[in-house]
Amino acid sequence: MSIQKKRFNVYNMTCTSCENRVEKSIKKLTGVENAKADYSKQIVEVLYDDSYCNGEKICEAIEKAGYTVQKPKSFTFIGILIIVAAIVILGFNTSGFDMEEKLNAGSYAVIFMVGVLTSIHCVGMCGGIMLSQSLGKESQSKFDAIKPALLYNLGRVISYTLLGGIVGALGSVFSLSLTAQAVMQILAGVFMLIMGLNMTGFSLFRKINLKLPYSACKFKHKFKSSFVVGILNGLMPCGPLQTMQLFALASGSASKGALSMFLFSIGTVPLMLTFGALSGLLSKNYTKNILKFSGVLVMALGLIMGSRGLILAGVNIHPMKSTTSSVASSKENSTDSSKKSGSNNNSNTNKNNSAVVENGVQTITMTANNRGYSPNVLYIQKGIPVKWIIKGEQLNSCNNAVVSKALNLQKKLQKGENVIEFTPGNEDINFSCWMGMISGVIKVVDNLDTTAESNTSSTSTTSTTVAGNKTPSCCQVE
Structure with a gap:
């Protein structure tokens, strides 16, 4: 028996919840005593008995969880950023196409699309929670079979909407002056840009991360009601979720914050309801690419929020x-x-x-x-x-x-x-x-x-x- 302690690279982690997913996948292996993932450094440190486990099996477990051990090519995403930046610059400085007006007019549509695209991330992070409330329950009708999933998602929508209204109201309370409004929106825009970059796979700002002290996942066995578990899901330390909470906070309005989070949550519902049927059809690479594209949309929302803050600060940005x-x-x-x-x-x-x-x-x-x-x-x-x-x-x-x-x-x-x-x-x-x-x-x-x-x-x-x-x-x- 020989205990080994080794570090493995783990790429495509997009938030701290990914750490738990990687750790759980590795700990299922025979011979693994402990695993500790680090989202910011993109590594996982594994303590294992090499008589039962080896590096190849650990790498397979990482890939099975939906991540990679080889560094992905980043030139494609750099090209996307250059194109997005070029479009925004041209839109701000030409009369032929008013990019800012189009983005502002479509803010809520973009929020809904972010919800649709990040729902794949929700499936990966919280799908197990929903299944734990749905599987193993005997039912006499089709409605009884899908009722737990419906209640779980209803709880999520209500939780997200209420939290959006609360943080939006807090934003209005603490934004009494134009300067405070401008600073809040600029900071929210900057954080959304950083989170968007993290979601697309760039590691420059990974150490800058907002994290709640506890997770709703810890309560999944304590509460039996699917609806209550869905409500608690709003406290999940999830990157896309907290990004949208920042957007709601910077809106400075309870109604607008609630509407933003409602649209985001509604966007995540369809795939969460059907994820059982789709999970076997979607490849890991496909889901990661969708999430990265969602990161670009989050960056667009960051640009919208930041530009509004600059305008409120009295800066003529165009x-x-x-x-x-x-x-x-x-x-x-x-x-x-x-x-x-x-x-x-x-x-x-x-x-x-x-x-x-x-x-x-x-x-x-x-x-x-x-x-x-x-x-x-x-x-x-x-x-x-x-x-x-x-x-x-x-x-x-x-x-x-x-x-x-x-x-x-x-x-x-x-x-x-x-x-x-x-x-x-x-x-x-x-x-x-x-x-x-x-x-x-x-x-x-x-x-x-x-x-x-x-x-x-x-x-x-x-x-x-x-x-x-x-x-x-x-x-x-x-």
């Missing part, structure tokens, strides 16, 4: 977009003015964007509707008191409040005219909706007349070029 929006808004206003007046006069080109000075006060006007804030780029002159009129035409849960760190402003909008008064300094003033999804900027200039002349000249040059080329634009009819 200056080129603002400039383009300004020109587009000017042209649109000019076209509307021309149609109303029946002339081609461009003198009103920038009036709706620039302040109108009267009796020592400059007035700017903006509309809040289902399309956002229009115009979202306004011009004022420094040192002159400003009257900012926001017309609430179509208010929704996103555009119904305007915030600005530069003005220390949190303004709840009402139907009709809303007035905000301030005196500008020398710096531009960034503003957004309270969620950081719709943003804009108030440009502070030295002289409004110079700005108006510059914009009018630019518009005139564009019109002359079109006329000279005799090429009709989308707004022109020959």
